[in-house]
Amino acid sequence: MNPEEIDTEWVERFPGLSRLEPATKKLLLQRSTVVSMPESTVIFGPGKSPENMLFLLSGTVRVQQVSETGHEIVLYRINAGESCVLTTACLLAYDDYSAEGIAESAVKAAAVPRQVFDDLVAQSPSFRNFVFAAFSKRITDLFLMIDEVAFQRMDVRLAHKLIELSKGGDQISTTHQKLSVELGTAREVISRQLQEFQRRAWVEQSRGTVRILDRAQLEKLAARD
């Protein structure tokens, strides 16, 4: 909790919630607290179920999975304006699973107690709509991810990920190791693919960064699906 940054109007700036009934907004604001967490905080994980539902106001949370074999893969990210509802709900129901949520940057979020969340779902049709839409989006995204992991070529997936991580810029600060976790593959595979991209003058590498030289070509490859 960060007193000087309390924002009693956060609901208005939350895309999915601004159209709620006034009474619902009031309840949300009254019964929630705004919390801040530094980068790298483990927000939830094995044996660490949160007791609150979070609504992300700023920052991003990376949700990833570590399998028994030590392999890791990034499942998805929760950005400002989205909620952890589903992941939180999952943890409440099945606390023996292996995904964890990590603050990828400093994070500010509204924490809503479980009971309040339940009341909101009961009271507000538009809040129900918001929650079910979030669940639905997540499930359909997971469907697409399964399809990609199972059937997509690595070069296409890497090109796609580079475009995504560049966020419009041309410089990406990351390592081959981190990229391999993003895609659920081995570091060596990333190294080889990046070398091939470099050979084609699509990217330029230096220790810890990848610079995009020919975005158009990368996008063309990424579109192959």
Next chain:
Amino acid sequence: MNPEEIDTEWVERFPGLSRLEPATKKLLLQRSTVVSMPESTVIFGPGKSPENMLFLLSGTVRVQQVSETGHEIVLYRINAGESCVLTTACLLAYDDYSAEGIAESAVKAAAVPRQVFDDLVAQSPSFRNFVFAAFSKRITDLFLMIDEVAFQRMDVRLAHKLIELSKGGDQISTTHQKLSVELGTAREVISRQLQEFQRRAWVEQSRGTVRILDRAQLEKLAARD
């Protein structure tokens, strides 16, 4: 709808619903209709959103995905006692996606109109609980599936799938092609793996069937994760 098979007590036999409040049960029974569908019915799919939520009373529904490349993979099955809530909800929210649900056997289900479903969520805490538990289970299962597809060896996955499909018996009626769709791989890969299993005398093959000879060895391999 199948008049002679109407079962006004189905709610009682539904594991997740039998503990609902009496008023909720009554509402469910009054406002739903029991429908029957023959095997191979496409219950939902691209461009075919159902207007009702289904609660499966008997039979199973296979949910699979067809990607643009023509590859297929089975995502999960819905068995008697479970509901299509999530998949249906997904379709309502994002009707441009590619998963489809197919009756794997003759299916009997209770159809609940969307509006009634919404009312139930609003009214009944235990129905909410049921719905969120279903969503949560599905999402955690999808997490596990992503992990398996990304990191598990094919022989382990096939052994696992054979055990699962055998349902305790030793005879499985399926083709290499169907097994490849179950695991999201190519038919040739299944053929090779089954030949290896056969060489080790773990299974016996004939056209359209696989017979398990050494379940213990298959289970031992399947446990490798």
Next chain:
DNA sequence: CGCGGCTATGTGACATTGTCACTGTTCGCA
């Protein structure tokens, strides 16, 4: 400055899996 120690990256050999283009086999049925 130079020297470890750490992290990041490169490399080659090999195993596994996916793809392609076939062939052969079995089954149902006209």
Next chain:
DNA sequence: TGCGAACAGTGACAATGTCACATAGCCGCG
């Protein structure tokens, strides 16, 4: 009986994963 469709087998090759290393850049510290 012959034909077509579905099912299964095969070999060559490409793509990806695994392993055991080697090499290179970075940083703090004496």
